[in-house]
Amino acid sequence: MEHRTISLAEQVFERLENEILSGKFPRGTxxxxxxxVTELGVSRTPIREAIHRLEQEHIIETTTKGIxxxxxxxxxxxxxxxxxxxxEGLASAEAAKRITDEELAELRETVELxxxxxxxxxxxxVRGQDSxxxxxIYRFSGNTALSDALLPLHKKVMKYRLASVSNHSxxxxxxxxxxxxxxxxxxxxPAAAEARTVEHIRNAMEHILKETNE
Numbered sequence: 001m002e003h004r005t006i007s008l009a010e011q012v013f014e015r016l017e018n019e020i021l022s023g024k025f026p027r028g029t030x031x032x033x034x035x036x037v038t039e040l041g042v043s044r045t046p047i048r049e050a051i052h053r054l055e056q057e058h059i060i061e062t063t064t065k066g067i068x069x070x071x072x073x074x075x076x077x078x079x080x081x082x083x084x085x086x087x088e089g090l091a092s093a094e095a096a097k098r099i100t101d102e103e104l105a106e107l108r109e110t111v112e113l114x115x116x117x118x119x120x121x122x123x124x125x126v127r128g129q130d131s132x133x134x135x136x137i138y139r140f141s142g143n144t145a146l147s148d149a150l151l152p153l154h155k156k157v158m159k160y161r162l163a164s165v166s167n168h169s170x171x172x173x174x175x176x177x178x179x180x181x182x183x184x185x186x187x188x189x190p191a192a193a194e195a196r197t198v199e200h201i202r203n204a205m206e207h208i209l210k211e212t213n214e
Contacts, residue, residue: 012042013050020059020069023159027071030063057152072156074212080153081205088134088150088201089194094141096185096193103140104186110136111182114175123166126175130165133178137185137197160208170207177203 016036019025036047051067054060061068072080099107114129134154138147165171177200184192 007046008042009046009049012036012040012046013053015040016050016054017057017059017155018158020054020071021156021158022162023071025069025071027069027073029069030066031069032066036067059156072159074209077157077160077209077212078205080156081201081209084150084153084201085198085205087146089197091137091141091143091146091150092181092185092193092197093190094143094146095137096188096190098142099140099185099188103136107133107136107140107182107185111175111178114178118168118171118175121168123162123171126165126171127162130161130174130178133182137181157208160212161204163211164204164208167207167211173203174200 025031033044033047033051037044040047051060051062055062059070059072061070110129110133114126114133117125117129131154135151138150138154141147165174177196181193181196181200184196
């Protein structure tokens, strides 16, 4: 198993990114470096490095009053889904071409766990398996450039995916769509895997945009 050492600045970045994208800091909130020094218990240096990276991600903006949380707007969501519609199917198609039996078993387990948690109305676990399903496909595609492009887009819709899977009807539909994607990949059918993925992303986009007022 591959291990990597995570620097303090990386840890601070990942925590702040997660807290912003999960909605802990709503859009329009203003923070200061001192707020973050106190909350995170670290010096200003790793915080400044994290802030610089978060600005590059366009989810915060440094102003004269402090750090303004931009988060993800409805337009951002639409743009993100438009990109995913065009390239995420390609990741599934590539996975269908090269996936191994061991990788298929891992992907199947994720689908089965999602199907297990949906009837229990457990959105946190459903979202966890939903995320894992997509991230595994990115990895199993064997295409690093695709994975690098899709991963940040997937992370940016974190809060909205939780709201989506909290809707039992949509959670059930999403699990069924994942099952169809898995079955196409298991048949090593790239065209079907791509088509089922595009259909799934479009359905997710329509539901999330309909429910989002930001």
